[in-house]
Amino acid sequence: MESEKKKLIYKFIRYVAHINGANIMTFSTTAESLVSKCKTLLSCYAFHEAKPSIQQNTDINKPLYINAGSDSLESIGHITGAGIPPSNYKDAMNEWKEAFQENFPQEDEAKKQSSSTDIVEDKKFAEYEIDIAVEEKRRELEMFIREKKNRKALAEKSTRQNNNG
Structure with missing residues (x-):
């Protein structure tokens, strides 16, 4: 990951942790000493x-660890590094959102919706038991629709016969 993007992500994590009074600890599962430190902390x-x-460590090239309350907005810095910091939470989150959208382009909404509906059909997410259950529910739905149409047709037929008779 590019260091500027990583820096942005770390700044955002630090910002959210700071305003919510949370600790931050990043680590790799391959570094046993960090895993044991995390377990001890938890x-x-x-x-x-x-x-x-x-x-404590705020260097983006090393595992991040910051105690709740020990960070500051000044040390985190503004999103862009310059300018006037936002005056309220909503404005700050909007700025962070814009910065993320600028650095991490989002998928088109139409693409996202089509891919979310296609996930049921996608073979790489195949689950035998779930696929059987989905197919069974589809058959039940089709049968329900057919029965409803048949009942409606039968009701219309009996209504016509009663009106004609």
Whole structure:
């Protein structure tokens, strides 16, 4: 990933964590020492144990670790690096959204909708049991529709016979 895009993502994570009072810890599952530090930190919160001493890091080239409340908006910086920071949460989130859309172009809405409906038919997501259940529900729906049409036709026929008779 390009360092500018990574920097943007990390800034956003730091921003959201800071305004929500959250810790941040990124790590790789291949780095055993980081995994054990993460487990220790999680057990600290889950079982009310003493907080481990983990050195803070804000360098994007290393695993990120920041304690809740120890970061600041000044150290995170503004999205663009210049300009007046937004005055409220809504404006800030809109700026972040625009920055993400600029750096990570989104799919067209029409494409997204067509792909979401095609996922049921997509062979790479095939699940035997689910496919059987979907097919069974389709048959039940078709049978229900046919029965409804037949009942409607029968009701119309009896109404005509009653009107003619």
